[in-house]
Amino acid sequence: MKKRLLTSCLTTFLFALYLTGFSQTDRNGAGPDTPPKALKPKIQRIGILLFNNFETLDVFGPVEIFGRLKEFYTIEFYSLEGGIVSSTQNVKIVTEKFREKDSLDIFLIPGGMGTRKEVSHEALISKIKELSSTSTYTLTVCTGSALLAKTGQLNGRTATSNKRAYDWAISQGEKVKWIKKARWTIDGKFYTSAGISAGMDMTLGFIRDVHGSDLARKIAYEIEYTWQENKEVDNFYLQDLK
Amino acid sequence: MKKRLLTSCLTTFLFALYLTGFSQTDRNGAGPDTPPKALKPKIQRIGILLFNNFETLDVFGPVEIFGRLKEFYTIEFYSLEGGIVSSTQNVKIVTEKFREKDSLDIFLIPGGMGTRKEVSHEALISKIKELSSTSTYTLTVCTGSALLAKTGQLNGRTATSNKRAYDWAISQGEKVKWIKKARWTIDGKFYTSAGISAGMDMTLGFIRDVHGSDLARKIAYEIEYTWQENKEVDNFYLQDLK
Numbered sequence: 001m002k003k004r005l006l007t008s009c010l011t012t013f014l015f016a017l018y019l020t021g022f023s024q025t026d027r028n029g030a031g032p033d034t035p036p037k038a039l040k041p042k043i044q045r046i047g048i049l050l051f052n053n054f055e056t057l058d059v060f061g062p063v064e065i066f067g068r069l070k071e072f073y074t075i076e077f078y079s080l081e082g083g084i085v086s087s088t089q090n091v092k093i094v095t096e097k098f099r100e101k102d103s104l105d106i107f108l109i110p111g112g113m114g115t116r117k118e119v120s121h122e123a124l125i126s127k128i129k130e131l132s133s134t135s136t137y138t139l140t141v142c143t144g145s146a147l148l149a150k151t152g153q154l155n156g157r158t159a160t161s162n163k164r165a166y167d168w169a170i171s172q173g174e175k176v177k178w179i180k181k182a183r184w185t186i187d188g189k190f191y192t193s194a195g196i197s198a199g200m201d202m203t204l205g206f207i208r209d210v211h212g213s214d215l216a217r218k219i220a221y222e223i224e225y226t227w228q229e230n231k232e233v234d235n236f237y238l239q240d241l242k
Numbered sequence: 243m244k245k246r247l248l249t250s251c252l253t254t255f256l257f258a259l260y261l262t263g264f265s266q267t268d269r270n271g272a273g274p275d276t277p278p279k280a281l282k283p284k285i286q287r288i289g290i291l292l293f294n295n296f297e298t299l300d301v302f303g304p305v306e307i308f309g310r311l312k313e314f315y316t317i318e319f320y321s322l323e324g325g326i327v328s329s330t331q332n333v334k335i336v337t338e339k340f341r342e343k344d345s346l347d348i349f350l351i352p353g354g355m356g357t358r359k360e361v362s363h364e365a366l367i368s369k370i371k372e373l374s375s376t377s378t379y380t381l382t383v384c385t386g387s388a389l390l391a392k393t394g395q396l397n398g399r400t401a402t403s404n405k406r407a408y409d410w411a412i413s414q415g416e417k418v419k420w421i422k423k424a425r426w427t428i429d430g431k432f433y434t435s436a437g438i439s440a441g442m443d444m445t446l447g448f449i450r451d452v453h454g455s456d457l458a459r460k461i462a463y464e465i466e467y468t469w470q471e472n473k474e475v476d477n478f479y480l481q482d483l484k
Contacts, residue, residue, distance in 0.1 A: 055306075056302050056305050056306045056309060057302060057303065057306035057465060059302075060298050060299060060301075060302035060303075060306075060333065061299065061302075063298050063331050063333060064297075064298045064299035064302075064331060064438070066331075067298060067329075067330065067331025067332065067333075068331070074332075075331065075332050075333075077333070077334075084336060087309075088309065089305050089306060089308075089309025089310070089317065090309065090316075090317050091302065091305060091309075091317075091319070091335065092319075092335065092336035093333065093334065093335060093336075094326060094334035094335075094336070162466075164464065194466060195464075195465070195466040196306070196464075196465040196466050196467070197465050197466045197467040197468075198466050221478065222406065222437075222438075223299060223437070223438040223439050224404075224436060224437040224438050224439045224440050224478040225438070225439040226439075226468055226470070226477065228468070235468065236463065236466040
């Protein structure tokens with residue numbers, strides 16, 4: 001037992017040593033990106049906003065990735081009222097109610113058919129505005145960017161969204177610099193991804209920006225995911241299957 | 243309102259007509275595959291087994307895909323005791339208790355660190371044996387195949403598993419014809435996939451086998467997922483990052 005503890009401590013120490021060597025510089029960048037702030041060495045709180053009819057993979061793709069880095073992140077699921085929230089694909093998740101005057105390290109907003117209703121839900125939009133203002137980073141997946149755009153937080157900033165709901169998404173923020181052809185975009189503290197699976201590529205991109213390429217590639221490999229590392233390569237832009 | 247109903251009926255009818263034209267033959271096959279039985283035209287029940295410390299994406303990758311086909315499938319989440327079950331990545335899901343003498347159309351078993359404990363959980367292994375015997379299809383993702391192997395149901399059959407837990411997985415079923423290099427395998431009614439994201443490729447492969455390539459590709463495109471269509475191409479087999 002003692003031996004196991006010792007081995008575990010040694011592994012943790014070596015891993016920490018390994019991480020300190022990670023480069024923070026090799027991003028595929030263009031546009032008005034600014035280098036992201038390195039996260040403080042404490043465990044970071046990721047708060048994920050859920051609402052009924054969110055898209056399943058928008059949430060659980062990023063959760064799979066962030067969830068493997070327990071030494072850096074905790075993941076919490078929130079909704080405006082708390083309680084059980086259901087995805088479009090009938091996944092029933094337990095959520096907490098948002099805390100008063102809370103401030104998250106990373107705030108993640110998924111998309112899905114539910115956004116069509118939530119975009120007119122004033123209390124939710126107001127909460128999104130508050131949390132995206134105070135968070136260190138705000139990440140959106142798919143039509144989550146439409147919710148964020150509605151708050152005005154993306155005005156004058158670059159962003160993208162799901163290409164199959166693009167016209168609707170961009171109509172939620174006319175002052176946003178929408179980029180149609182992008183796997184994901186970065187503008188300061190705001191990361192926005194294209195549709196559904198693109199959220200995984202963006203999350204791996206975020207991990208690369210904060211922790212370096214080696215760790216991001218290691219996770220992609222461990223989850224056997226073929227990561228599109230370049231945020232400007234969007235293979236789902238050109239065709240439009242109906 | 244009437245017009246909308248009429249349009250909706252017409253769309254459903256045309257879609258049904260479209261589906262009847264789907265080829266059932268273009269699979270990337272090798273080994274002892276037998277063509278899968280076409281599912282009956284009623285809504286099929288997919289039952290997903292959850293246990294504590296299941297791997298998040300093993301479940302929600304396939305759920306994202308099956309969940310888009312509400313005209314064919316319903317998805318239900320089960321656990322041995324019912325109630326809330328938590329993934330390794332801290333996702334708390336509401337599950338039902340398995341019904342007595344239930345028979346599922348599709349039974350899906352995920353993997354994850356929880357399998358290390360559950361493989362010795364006799365009541366669970368017994369339930370898996372029962373459900374995999376009576377289901378029309380049984381699908382496993384990642385180390386879910388170790389749980390299924392433990393029941394003896396895979397004896398003499400081909401199967402694969404997560405390559406980073408491979409030695410442990412194959413030790414759960416010495417009479418299984420394990421295939422190390424495979425994105426997924428098919429042997430009769432049993433589909434088994436490699437690690438985590440491979441479950442999405444397998445699920446799209448299953449959709450292709452039952453409904454044809456066009457529908458599988460349409461879903462992959464809609465969820466912006468780069469589908470590895472060939473079950474024998476395993477890009478995560480050769481290297482072994484530690």
